[in-house]
Amino acid sequence: MTIAATTPARRHTFWKLARTEAVLLLRMPGPLIWMALLPVAAAVVLGVVPGTSRPAKALDGTSYLDTYLPILMMFTLLMSGVNLLSSLLSSYREKGILRRLSASPVPPSRLLGAQALIYLGVGVAIDVVLLVVGIACGVPVPHQLGGFVLSLLLVAVAVLGIGVLITALAPSARLAQAVSTVVLFPLMFFAGLWLPRTQMSPALRTVSDYTPLGAGARAVQASIEGQWPSTAALLVLVGYALACGALATRVFRWA
Amino acid sequence: MLQLRPGPGHIGVGIHRSVGAGTHQTGFGFWLGGRYRLRLTRRILDIEDNFDERISAVAVIEVERLRKVYGEKVAVEDVSFTVEEGEIFGLLGPNGAGKTTTVECVSGLRRPDGGSVRVVGYDPARARAEVTARVGVQLQHSELQPNLRVGEALELFSSFYEEPADWRELLDVLGLGPQVKTRFAKLSGGQQQRLSIALALVGNPTLAILDELTTGLDPAARRDTWSLIEAVRDRGVTILLVTHFMAEAERLCDQVAVIDEGRVAALGSPAALTSRLEVNQRIRFVPSKSVDDALLAALPEVESVSRRGEEVLVVGNTEALAAVSTLLARLGVLAHHLRVEQPSLDDAFLAITERAERTQPARHQYPATRGGDR
Numbered sequence: 001m002t003i004a005a006t007t008p009a010r011r012h013t014f015w016k017l018a019r020t021e022a023v024l025l026l027r028m029p030g031p032l033i034w035m036a037l038l039p040v041a042a043a044v045v046l047g048v049v050p051g052t053s054r055p056a057k058a059l060d061g062t063s064y065l066d067t068y069l070p071i072l073m074m075f076t077l078l079m080s081g082v083n084l085l086s087s088l089l090s091s092y093r094e095k096g097i098l099r100r101l102s103a104s105p106v107p108p109s110r111l112l113g114a115q116a117l118i119y120l121g122v123g124v125a126i127d128v129v130l131l132v133v134g135i136a137c138g139v140p141v142p143h144q145l146g147g148f149v150l151s152l153l154l155v156a157v158a159v160l161g162i163g164v165l166i167t168a169l170a171p172s173a174r175l176a177q178a179v180s181t182v183v184l185f186p187l188m189f190f191a192g193l194w195l196p197r198t199q200m201s202p203a204l205r206t207v208s209d210y211t212p213l214g215a216g217a218r219a220v221q222a223s224i225e226g227q228w229p230s231t232a233a234l235l236v237l238v239g240y241a242l243a244c245g246a247l248a249t250r251v252f253r254w255a
Numbered sequence: 256m257l258q259l260r261p262g263p264g265h266i267g268v269g270i271h272r273s274v275g276a277g278t279h280q281t282g283f284g285f286w287l288g289g290r291y292r293l294r295l296t297r298r299i300l301d302i303e304d305n306f307d308e309r310i311s312a313v314a315v316i317e318v319e320r321l322r323k324v325y326g327e328k329v330a331v332e333d334v335s336f337t338v339e340e341g342e343i344f345g346l347l348g349p350n351g352a353g354k355t356t357t358v359e360c361v362s363g364l365r366r367p368d369g370g371s372v373r374v375v376g377y378d379p380a381r382a383r384a385e386v387t388a389r390v391g392v393q394l395q396h397s398e399l400q401p402n403l404r405v406g407e408a409l410e411l412f413s414s415f416y417e418e419p420a421d422w423r424e425l426l427d428v429l430g431l432g433p434q435v436k437t438r439f440a441k442l443s444g445g446q447q448q449r450l451s452i453a454l455a456l457v458g459n460p461t462l463a464i465l466d467e468l469t470t471g472l473d474p475a476a477r478r479d480t481w482s483l484i485e486a487v488r489d490r491g492v493t494i495l496l497v498t499h500f501m502a503e504a505e506r507l508c509d510q511v512a513v514i515d516e517g518r519v520a521a522l523g524s525p526a527a528l529t530s531r532l533e534v535n536q537r538i539r540f541v542p543s544k545s546v547d548d549a550l551l552a553a554l555p556e557v558e559s560v561s562r563r564g565e566e567v568l569v570v571g572n573t574e575a576l577a578a579v580s581t582l583l584a585r586l587g588v589l590a591h592h593l594r595v596e597q598p599s600l601d602d603a604f605l606a607i608t609e610r611a612e613r614t615q616p617a618r619h620q621y622p623a624t625r626g627g628d629r
């Protein structure tokens with residue numbers, strides 16, 4: 001059994017599934033376009049309007065675009081990894097697609113893995129667009145680019161964990177959709193979407209440090225300013241990814 | 256309970272079938288030929304060998320005292336049956352009898368709470384790789400990705416198996432050739448059903464499990480599907496069929512198990528089940544010239560004779576038709592508009608499940624009576 005699981009033929013099915021799912025995603029690009037449109041349009045507006053693209057006093061000399069670009073990038077990862085992934089996976093479960101795979105030699109976890117990879121890719125691709133738009137509108141290139149990329153990748157993995165966990169726990173596709181929408185608000189709040197982290201009270205910021213997107217914002221901000229992100233922030237992200245992933249594998253229902 | 260154990264006659268049927276499969280190698284889907292010929296040779300050698308060993312060697316499914324509980328609810332109480340290689344085995348039963356739970360345990364999608372299940376020699380809940388490679392499954396209420404095209408689905412699933420069938424050929428056999436580029440959501444119910452059968456067969460399985468195969472199909476599509484299943488069996492695939500259509504079981508199945516309230520209420524061939532019924536044959540005909548009712552009534556096979564206008568109604572046991580026609584022939588009488596109403600599997604099914612209902616209260620009363628005795 002263990003030998004069969006590692007033969008090239010079996011590994012090949014992962015990519016076959018991933019390719020099929022990617023084709024299906026592009027065949028129905030509606031949700032994808034909507035998801036990409038919102039943050040990109042927001043970044044363009046912030047970058048074009050002089051009031052938001054120039055340094056502002058209220059933000060300690062950085063512009064609104066500088067402040068919000070990383071938040072929009074995390075928002076994108078969240079939408080892709082939580083909303084799109086959980087609604088699709090739970091609809092697959094409802095239709096019996098995951099159960100059908102359980103009865104084949106390919107375990108449904110491989111489809112889940114393929115989906116996670118695709119939505120990670122989607123989030124990263126839109127983030128690249130956002131970064132290019134930002135830089136074109138005068139946002140300085142992050143000084144610690146490696147730390148910046150690592151931080152965002154860890155955010156992406158952590159939110160994928162959350163997305164899979166929501167799918168695992170939600171009994172229906174509709175509920176998965178509802179829960180992932182509701183979860184969006186506190187996560188984005190602590191990322192600083194409504195109140196930038198620099199303006200949060202120390203207590204609130206401490207709470208924010210322990211939320212996935214708060215920790216992500218902290219790590220990303222540090223790397224923009226030229227420092228390597230703090231180990232604590234990175235560990236929080238890794239912790240969310242591992243905890244959600246482990247819990248999801250325990251409770252995930254395939255049917 | 257009626258139990259039929261495979262005897263020599265059964266093997267004869269099996270060999271006959273195998274030869275048939277070997278000779279019809281033309282045109283469509285010769286996708287089991289090689290393996291099957293080998294099996295045939297082995298089978299003949301085995302017969303010369305040890306008879307008992309052969310029996311156990313060809314059992315594709317062995318279910319013994321299966322039990323499955325969901326919380327408080329007992330879905331399967333005590334189910335045992337054996338499916339031999341090359342058979343179409345039917346699981347019949349009213350809704351909620353435990354048929355689907357039983358096949359889910361056989362396909363390894365559920366872990367039994369008690370008893371044992373062996374499929375192609377393995378425990379299906381544990382040896383997932385071995386079992387999924389050899390067992391094709393068509394699940395009830397199972398859909399595919401709405402925008403996945405028929406051809407893509409089959410190509411994808413065929414890539415899951417070491418030695419898959421040629422999916423294009425399979426597509427033609429199932430009459431889905433024109434739909435190769437159609438998305439799943441755009442298929443009709445019957446086409447979706449056929450695709451799901453194709454997916455069950457694309458891995459070249461030893462055993463195909465088909466749950467509620469023709470539910471939701473129109474009568475024409477149902478008949479087409481039946482022919483298809485027979486063609487699949489003729490290629491040597493053993494089939495476990497779940498159904499609540501008696502006509503389907505009567506037409507297709509070599510053996511059936513009637514499951515009622517989580518237990519096997521009857522086990523045997525459809526013919527054996529119906530013949531065990533104490534239901535009389537009713538023979539109606541219009542004689543070409545007058546016949547003395549007393550002569551008919553005198554036949555030991557006949558229970559009663561009555562007339563409605565010109566028509567004679569003879570009620571008797573299962574041999575009554577032979578006796579009546581012999582007598583009429585001797586008298587030189589032709590039987591016009593001859594109709595024989597035989598008990599169908601439907602009647603047998605109703606009788607079996609009703610009998611179970613009748614005996615149920617008695618079973619529950621048993622401890623109370625004992626208590627009274629003490």
